Amino acid sequence: MRLRRALLGVLSVVLLGAAGFVFFSRQPALPAMQPASAVSFDRALIAKGAELALIGNCNVCHSKQGGAPYAGGRPLKTPFGTIYATNITPDADTGIGAWSETAFLRAMREGVRRDGAHLYPAFPYDHFTKASVGDLRAIYAFLMTREPVRAETPNNELPFPWSQRALIAGWKLLYFKAGELKPDPTLSAELNRGAYLVEGLAHCGACHTPRNHWGAEANDRYLGGGDIDGWHAPALNGASPAPVPWTSEQLFRYLTSGFEPPHGVAAGPMQPVANNLGMVAEQDVKAIAAYIGAMLGPATANRRPAPAAPEARATSRPAGGDVKAANNDGAIIYAGACALCHEPTGQRFSAHGIALTSSKVVAMADARNLSHVILEGIDPPKASPAALMPGFGAAFTDNQVAALMAYLRSTFSDQPAWSGLEETVREARQSAREP
Amino acid sequence: MLTLNINGRPHSVEAEAATPLLYALRDELGLNGAKFGCGLGQCGACTVLLDDRPILSCITPIAVTQGRQITTLEGLGGIDNPGPVQRAFIAEQAAQCGFCIAGMIMRAEGLLRRNAQPSEQEIRTHMRANLCRCGTHMRILAAVRRAAQAVRSARVDAPPTQDARR
Amino acid sequence: MSRHPAMLSRRSLLGAGSALVVSFTLARPPFPTATAQSAPPRLPGSLRTTPMLDAWIRIDANGISVFTGKAELGQGIKTALLQVAAEELSVETKQITFITADTARTPNEGYTSGSQSMQDSATAIRHAAAQARELLIAAAAVRLGLPVEQLTAKDGVVSSPDGRRADYRELATAEFLHLEARPQSKLTDPGNYRWIGKPMPRVDIPAKVTGAIAYVQDLRLPDMVHARIVRPPSYGARLRSVEVAAVERLPGVLKVVRDGHFLAVAAQREFQAVQAMDALARASQWDEDKALPNPNELYDWVRNAASKEYVIASVGNVAETAGRSLEATYHRPYQLHGAIGPSCAVAQAEAGALTVWTHAQGVYPLRAALAEMLGLAQDKIRCIHMEGSGCYGHNGADDVAADAALMAMALPGRPVRVQWMRDQEHAWEPFGAAMVTRARASLDTGGSIATWQYEVWSNAHSTRPGGAGNLMPAWHLGRAFSQPTPEPIPQPTGGGDRNAIPLYQFPNMRIVHRFIPQMPLRVSALRGLGAYMNVFSLESFMDELALAAGVDPVEFRLRHLADARARAVVELAAEKFGWDAARKPSRGLGRGFAFAKYKNLAAYTAVAAELEVERESGQIRLLRFVAADDSGEIVNPDGVRNQIEGGIVQSTSWTLREAVAFDETRIRSRDWSTYPILRFTDLPEHVEVHLIDRPGQPFLGTGESAQGPTAAAIANAVANATGVRIRELPFTPARVKAAIAV
């Protein structure tokens, strides 16, 4: 069985490569140009590009921890190996300083490097291709007016055959459809704007849509929930696991502040996204929120169990517990750790944690996010007020975290118990340790 | 009745299993090292070591510490025989009000037990969990560097028994 | 010798409630008395209010005790005072038992605040000690039959050249120092200093780093119980109803106290009290009003609220004639003291008397306020200072003492410890006031300032307990006390207008303080008071003017600065920093300079800053601070350095991060997530402090002098790095990014 799968795999790689090779394994190189000077761009165009670059989260992938913004070097872990985000500052040697606008547009719309090689789809040109030329030009103007930073991008760590860029040509043939997104005349201007941003530059689906074996988004499950960096990106369609239905207004506040009390915090890979959206013009985020809100659809009684009243939970705090089993008792751990913030005297008196009955990470089918949050906590990246939660990785053993998670799940959600929790916790701890 | 292993010795406490360790240490066992700063895991004033790793005792129920080793400030040395990290803080006069300092020392101790050659960046990142309001930070950093130095030379110079703890 | 009757009452006040009451003595005064008719010369420092030597120094068979009415607040005052006492008594510091603020034992020196302790208490102790030493030498001369000139005092012994010795302890008879200080003392020559000016390790640090009892939080008395308060959800909230029965049944609960809107619970164990407090809060119902200004229009409120105008300086004619003129408006939000350890106190009521262990900055004023609140005579209350977490001004220390006093009265006989929770500390402490300033100036043709106008709008900067109305818990009692309408602190120190008058020489200048009595948010003294904002504003404005005049900012300051010590500090900071007037601005990298003489009366401090601004995020990366300081005669150089370094880092946190959040009903900054402060990863790479020592000159307070210059140095460096001037605090990444656009 396994062998057959492997053979099939090899066969398809060969076919893919051959197809790619035969058709267009390489595009023509475009000539290098002298770095553009800032004066050659209109200030308003640069400002527009700045906003769009934030919506596109360019800085998130193209900056490494402690590195200069847009200077690249961040490792992106994919099932195929590690790809390093490139330097997109206008440095002539190590960045995109020698890229003409034509070269930049081609990369964004077709996924082709200036020298003609194909770009891995970890760079989400399958989304960026939907952006208008005008918007892409603005982003180009913005990027070309950044401080040039000399920073070599490390070589990708991809095993053979994934190291062969010719394969990408085949991949494109199967899964890539170039072209700008056209507005749907049946939708409002706001929804059209939202769709344009969500499907295009904001590339929400890159994380929130599941991917197939070839790393392409499964279009039949658009925004149906995906994976990123060991976290689950929850479904943003009717399959949303949120125990309290989201409204577009809540989404807007969540996306701009990173925290919306009934739902919780933008944690893990979502944190920098909310950080960016907090800096862009409100109407664009409102459009994104409206579109996602429409994707989520209206709440239905059976899909969204009403959460139990938080006040009722408060009395369920255990008084003592069996001493022998105490070190592994989720209820006791909850009472002595979580309850101090999540079940305080109520929001009237404190600025503490959300009621866990409305927590999405407790309610979702995938247990990884909750295990990450418990182990690592939430450390706000911004210097402005933002939710902060301590991590319990050092204090709790894997068993204890698993016991706590099981308790939270059974007490604060109506969802079926998770299985294999200890394994989930162990893996989350492992992935958190990696850079 | 739970038994906690604190600074190498067992202690029985009457507190309920869900009681945060900080209250057991201060209120029941009379240990002053760990301080109440926020009770929310945001400031690090209550930092102690659990199996050599820094934890926030204000949000750690005593239940989870059973069978594990707890080290508090008192476990590093007393006023007449301060330990290397405490000596480094005295030498750098790294305190103003000093309220945060116990937690700072414990967090630094946790780092040095794992890595006696931390870079400046590693020290700053590691200490990030702890807040100081007096602005003693620069001296605290100097004290951690000095302590790291002391720990390294102790490893080279000291007879092995004397510093077996590390 | 003539004795004023007033002195008698001071004496008896001092001894009230203590075992140390010393009877009035008619011992022969050893000093030649001044003629009774001549006006008494002013005594130095706090001797003015407490002139008896034995109020400060007592010597008996057990050794030497030195007393101060000031409190250790983490500023190292105890060590510095000890150095001064040891110097002038000519003893080792370890020979001295040092006793700080205690209404039963020490002089009344009011508050430990305003960087006054060196000026007040160190000066008093120094003179008292020097006079005591001379008295001891004189007594030894009598005993040994030698002239005083032949005798020397050292390490607690007076000795003669032939080796005869007399121990201080034998020389000092019971009433030995029970006499009034003289205005002049024979002070030790700076050339012979053993202690003053030498770095001395702080005496309090070893206990603090090893977990010995160091704070009032660590005080455990036999039979002590723990109480927690359920504070209203907002300032004026009224307790509608509360179900106490279930709470009273919780484990360990001893008593639920409800008095008007004051709601609290005491329990055997501390965590039991915390849990009971939570339960009690859940069981309570409150009515609230929208009584706070709209936070989005805070500065309009500050500008438009009813205010009293005080013209605090007016020189020449500010009507502008020629030359360029500039105007700028600056804003500062409410900011927190934010002690790391929440306020705490222990109190015990027994036999109609009350003892309170407190980290309040003034034990005597607290005693008076508690007496009024409880309807007790002052002599029935004893307040003993114990250290708390650093306070940086008037925080919850007095209030929690009132909480503890109320709970102690409810549980007679049992010591009650009250500690605030983090959210209570954040929401209920009095904040540093929101302020607006407006500066306008014109330049003459030579590029110097011709006219200068400055206005500052501010709330009060001190609402310390003079009476019960300034104890917050007293607002909620059934027999409620309301907060009195505050008065501005007059110049020359000033409150909101502290340092509003520049030290620079301007030919024409007018400075106006607009004092806003109404206080929708609770405010009081925060380190530096108005000086932080005023120095931020006027030193920012000096840079704006320097830029307009095309003059290097340091040169521009020196051009307007006549005070030689001020110039020396500016020049030293510039030199040590490597200030280069010819430097070309470089994108992203900025340098800034600022200077002030705190209160125009205390330490001179100049700060130079270097930083980077990341355009894309608006993040400020601090590279280095170089400060120069003149605090007069330096007692403990390392202590001064520690204060300046700390001031720089704390002010950096205020300047880059801090603003109290609120809505029209409640305070929203209730923990460190809703009110973030500087963390280790945000620190400057390097901070250095250079001191100018002035032996023989008066001590100048240092504790608050770095706050304003640091803020302005950062602002000026950010402007230098980005070409954009930001005039609203704090400089959050979002604000910086918005200002620099793309």
Ligand code: FES
């Ligand atoms: S007291 Fe534990 S983190 Fe603040």
Ligand code: FES
């Ligand atoms: S020394 Fe006071 S809080 Fe750190």
